[in-house]
Amino acid sequence: MPETYPGITFEEDGSCSLCTQASATCRSYPGLDPLGERVRSLGKGKPYDCVVPLSGGKDSSYILYMAVKQLGLHVIAINYDSGYMSEEGRSNVRSACGALEVKLVVVRPECDIQEQMLRQILKVSGELGCFTRTCMDCEQMLRTAAVKVAAEYDVPAILWGSASAESAEHIEYDEYRFGRSGVAILSSKLETLKRLKLTPAKIARLLTPVLRYAALSCRQRIQMGVPLSCILNPLRLMPFPASKPTVEHFFDYTSWNPLETTALLEKELGWRHPPGRESRFDCRLYAFVEHRHLKQTGITDSGTIDCTFVREARMTRERALERECATQMRVERECAELVRSIGLKDMGIRLPARQVPP
Numbered sequence: 001m002p003e004t005y006p007g008i009t010f011e012e013d014g015s016c017s018l019c020t021q022a023s024a025t026c027r028s029y030p031g032l033d034p035l036g037e038r039v040r041s042l043g044k045g046k047p048y049d050c051v052v053p054l055s056g057g058k059d060s061s062y063i064l065y066m067a068v069k070q071l072g073l074h075v076i077a078i079n080y081d082s083g084y085m086s087e088e089g090r091s092n093v094r095s096a097c098g099a100l101e102v103k104l105v106v107v108r109p110e111c112d113i114q115e116q117m118l119r120q121i122l123k124v125s126g127e128l129g130c131f132t133r134t135c136m137d138c139e140q141m142l143r144t145a146a147v148k149v150a151a152e153y154d155v156p157a158i159l160w161g162s163a164s165a166e167s168a169e170h171i172e173y174d175e176y177r178f179g180r181s182g183v184a185i186l187s188s189k190l191e192t193l194k195r196l197k198l199t200p201a202k203i204a205r206l207l208t209p210v211l212r213y214a215a216l217s218c219r220q221r222i223q224m225g226v227p228l229s230c231i232l233n234p235l236r237l238m239p240f241p242a243s244k245p246t247v248e249h250f251f252d253y254t255s256w257n258p259l260e261t262t263a264l265l266e267k268e269l270g271w272r273h274p275p276g277r278e279s280r281f282d283c284r285l286y287a288f289v290e291h292r293h294l295k296q297t298g299i300t301d302s303g304t305i306d307c308t309f310v311r312e313a314r315m316t317r318e319r320a321l322e323r324e325c326a327t328q329m330r331v332e333r334e335c336a337e338l339v340r341s342i343g344l345k346d347m348g349i350r351l352p353a354r355q356v357p358p
Helices: 017-023 032-042 058-069 087-100 111-128 138-152 170-178 182-196 200-224 258-269 286-297 301-311 317-341
Strands: 050-053 075-080 103-107 157-160 246-249
Touching: 017 301, 032 157, 032 246, 050 058, 050 138, 058 075, 058 087, 058 258, 075 087, 075 138, 087 103, 087 258, 103 138, 111 200, 138 157, 138 200, 286 301, 286 317, 301 317
Parallel strands: 050 075, 050 157, 075 103, 157 246
Antiparallel strands: none
């Protein structure tokens, strides 16, 4: 991890505070058998046991495979296609459902709304000098769509699959799962505004695209059937239902090594990924997330995740550095291509010259 990473400290021997925290953490898992028993009991007498959200990435593809092959569950897969899915992601969704003979439901928003939202948030990013909120409402839409499909097909459970092992924000993982409180959202936004040191002139320029984005977000949420409480607050992430359907977090039951999953998925499902990019390639907008994380912390989002694998002895430091160098070399180009694809001019958002440490 670089010394520019927020909150990090180093000991005299060069070890960092994140390594110290990781070595003190130990977690046990009950295994997948209790999960299978619970979901089967909920689905007794019904045509389907659970809904599995499927993006075409490694985590969700692995969950779908294990749910069908190891747990023997009757599954409906749901894919939310924002319009910015990669071709590899779409191909993996189709091949996985075909290989496992699983029913697939694809949900798509109005593409013009999605593009208009991206256009407005990129205008905001240009003013701030950093890409922000470019993931837009995909998480919100996927949660809503999964709940709606479960209700439509009378499915009692949803297997949710985001893994903390592949999250760069471990501290906020519980907030991600259960939804952030209004106080936490407001506090975060105020801290961001304080850090940006916005002038009155810049605030005036930001007002129009921010309001347009908020209006478009509300319109999309209404169309997709998002709960009213989350429609009126575009910053709020819908919490998972307390019941009906029951939401089970797959990775609460088992530990796994994401790096060892690739070979299994390739063999069994015909799963594919770009060279050197086993994670987060299923959405093209992830390039903006990488860019922002690199600019703010000195390391990309995927690089932060690789650091977790280094600390857990699942990846060598040399391999992680090699991957980080490759990511840094391509991220600015990919962002520029996405900006041009929706007809905007160069945003002028540049990464400072940097050199990954040897």
